[in-house]
Amino acid sequence: MTNDKADSKYDDLIKKLKIDCKKCSGLCCVALYCTKTDGFPANKEAGTPCKYLDTDFRCKIHSGLADKNYKGCLAYDCFGAGQRTTQLYLPDGTWKTNSEQEDKLFKIFISVYQLHQMLWYLAEAFTLTSDELLIPTIELLISENEQMVQQSMDHIAMPDLSEYRLKVNKVLKQISTEISANASSNQIHGINYLGKNFKKANLDRKNFSMSLMIAADFSGCSLRKTNFLGADLRDANIKNTDLSKSIFLTQMQLNSAIGNSNTKIPINLSRPATWEK
């Protein structure tokens, strides 16, 4: 996330979107459907605990995830939905002590995840736009989001987010267009950049939203205001690369890419522990 408007009024909110696994009960390791092909230890149904989830909700093989190449586990990030669900809907216990409500709690976690993901993008959108008319729209969407997260258990377990998602997507599209309008003329077309070598290219303000960029090579590229919204960056080479001013990046995208100690990252993201020193 960039920081164009210094001291954004949403700085505290952004902090809440960072994962805090100590305040959670391993919700992601239970609630989600996982597959071996996505880099998890085994195929498992949603609602079934992973066999490596310990009784204290820690991962029994956490220190060995990289050696075992469990990339799905290493990359996953819930935008703080795990601890938020726990704080709001499980204040005195865990999903284990609420066995009658278990299924509902897992659905709530997934709803909160979706809302927090949109909140992450909206908070960044707020810092990026120079359109004074768009600012109140973003503020309203953020406030609506907060209200939806705190609905009754029945509502948040089965929310209809389609209309809200459309409104968020419209804002993000508007901002993406505003930023890429000033991109240099050597446009790069398409959405499939699987394994592409960008060869130190100037990719400033390019719009790569929703692009497939698995194993693409960005080393030495200029990436100011390059838009990575929803792009698949698994195994992308970002070693020795400056992404500090790239936009709409998430922690999960960084976790799944290959960086090193010389990779510069946006101010609100954390350096993955698995990157080369």
Ligand code: SF4
């Ligand atoms: S759901 Fe989020 S906070 Fe909970 S264990 Fe998973 S990543 Fe951590």
Ligand code: SF4
């Ligand atoms: S291996 Fe560990 S991190 Fe991965 S799903 Fe299982 S308990 Fe969670």
